Amino acid sequence: MVLHGYFRSSASYRVRIALNLKGLQAAQVAHHLRKGEQNAEAYLALNPQGLVPTLETDDGGLLTQSLAIIDWLEELRPSPPLLPSDPWRRVRAKAFALAIACDIHPVQNLKVLARLRRLGIAEAEVQAWAASVNRDGLTACAALLDGEPGPFCFGERPTLADICLVPQLANARRFGVAVEAFPRLIAIEQACAGLAAFRDAAPDRQPDAE
Amino acid sequence: MVLHGYFRSSASYRVRIALNLKGLQAAQVAHHLRKGEQNAEAYLALNPQGLVPTLETDDGGLLTQSLAIIDWLEELRPSPPLLPSDPWRRVRAKAFALAIACDIHPVQNLKVLARLRRLGIAEAEVQAWAASVNRDGLTACAALLDGEPGPFCFGERPTLADICLVPQLANARRFGVAVEAFPRLIAIEQACAGLAAFRDAAPDRQPDAE
Numbered sequence: 097m098v099l100h101g102y103f104r105s106s107a108s109y110r111v112r113i114a115l116n117l118k119g120l121q122a123a124q125v126a127h128h129l130r131k132g133e134q135n136a137e138a139y140l141a142l143n144p145q146g147l148v149p150t151l152e153t154d155d156g157g158l159l160t161q162s163l164a165i166i167d168w169l170e171e172l173r174p175s176p177p178l179l180p181s182d183p184w185r186r187v188r189a190k191a192f193a194l195a196i197a198c199d200i201h202p203v204q205n206l207k208v209l210a211r212l213r214r215l216g217i218a219e220a221e222v223q224a225w226a227a228s229v230n231r232d233g234l235t236a237c238a239a240l241l242d243g244e245p246g247p248f249c250f251g252e253r254p255t256l257a258d259i260c261l262v263p264q265l266a267n268a269r270r271f272g273v274a275v276e277a278f279p280r281l282i283a284i285e286q287a288c289a290g291l292a293a294f295r296d297a298a299p300d301r302q303p304d305a306e
Numbered sequence: 307m308v309l310h311g312y313f314r315s316s317a318s319y320r321v322r323i324a325l326n327l328k329g330l331q332a333a334q335v336a337h338h339l340r341k342g343e344q345n346a347e348a349y350l351a352l353n354p355q356g357l358v359p360t361l362e363t364d365d366g367g368l369l370t371q372s373l374a375i376i377d378w379l380e381e382l383r384p385s386p387p388l389l390p391s392d393p394w395r396r397v398r399a400k401a402f403a404l405a406i407a408c409d410i411h412p413v414q415n416l417k418v419l420a421r422l423r424r425l426g427i428a429e430a431e432v433q434a435w436a437a438s439v440n441r442d443g444l445t446a447c448a449a450l451l452d453g454e455p456g457p458f459c460f461g462e463r464p465t466l467a468d469i470c471l472v473p474q475l476a477n478a479r480r481f482g483v484a485v486e487a488f489p490r491l492i493a494i495e496q497a498c499a500g501l502a503a504f505r506d507a508a509p510d511r512q513p514d515a516e
Binding site for chain 1: 354355356357367369370371373374375377378381393394397398400401404405407408409411412413418421422425427431435445446449450452
């Protein structure tokens with residue numbers, strides 16, 4: 097398999113964690129988002145959205161959208177499972193993941209920040225937009241974990257929820273959000289940092305890291 | 307079950323279609339988004355994100371995020387299935403749905419447009435932002451259907467992909483996008499309009515329609 101991604105893309109980071117948790121290997125091909133390489137014609141043929149990641153399967157299939165890719169990995173290799181076995185926890189873990197993947201990440205990604213700059217918004221306001229989207233989103237995420245004892249988001253093992261949370265916390269820090277305001281989320285991040293699958297997927301450990 | 311929603315919310319619209327396709331009933335409680343009712347303390351206790359929809363289950367469970375709710379309905383009542391049985395089509399249907407749910411909808415919803423207005427962006431530019439997010443997103447969606455014969459997005463029956471597409475096309479029209487530019491998507495919309503499950507879920511047929 098080949099993972100087309102970018103070291104700092106949090107959607108690519110999610111897939112890297114999932115691959116590692118499943119013990120699956122994928123060669124990495126980097127597309128430099130800040131240089132616009134995701135908009136090259138050759139890449140758009142792989143991913144019409146011009147987004148990373150794309151997973152190329154061994155038989156040449158092209159999978160897009162990090163959460164769909166992770167579901168596919170779950171079908172390919174069911175163990176260890178990336179969702180809780182209890183149906184109630186399972187739906188809450190999915191909702192938590194989607195709260196990040198739909199309502200935080202796309203509203204603070206490079207594409208949206210570039211749109212803001214094109215409208216003439218000053219850089220300080222652009223950064224404040226991204227910080228506030230992260231802050232508001234993480235506040236809701238913390239509330240969605242109400243009643244969950246840990247150490248991970250939904251129980252004793254990492255799930256899709258943790259896979260989405262850890263990269264988003266990295267983004268939040270990059271935008272200057274005081275993440276200590278979310279002690280429960282930070283405790284989860286620390287639990288994840290105890291696992292090589294998470295550590296090895298971190299942006300600064302990727303071949304294209306700058 | 308109780309569905310907390312808003313007639314014009316496309317995420318609520320998705321859940322209404324899924325409930326109808328499954329033949330499930332839910333009482334509707336409307337929260338007027340333009341009046342900010344989703345930010346009332348009582349509603350935030352149901353949904354910490356302050357977003358619609360929320361599904362209250364018969365045993366008092368609170369489910370958030372439309373795609374997680376639809377997955378839960380799929381577990382509750384597996385027939386008719388809302389995903390293709392073929393694994394390759396299944397992952398592509400999920401990716402198509404996520405391309406809308408992550409990369410179009412949240413970048414043009416009320417919350418983001420309100421943020422733009424607070425930055426002093428003129429109304430014409432705000433509308434142009436929403437139109438362009440829809441246009442770019444639907445262009446990618448059309449490409450993601452490459453090789454699929456129809457009549458629905460992924461085969462002979464409606465799936466999660468159609469459930470996300472139809473409400474998004476309604477949004478695109480509201481923002482003045484010339485949707486005829488996407489003949490394949492319009493043909494799918496017409497196929498869906500042949501089904502009562504889709505027609506009955508339309509915004510103008512809801513009790514809170516204005």
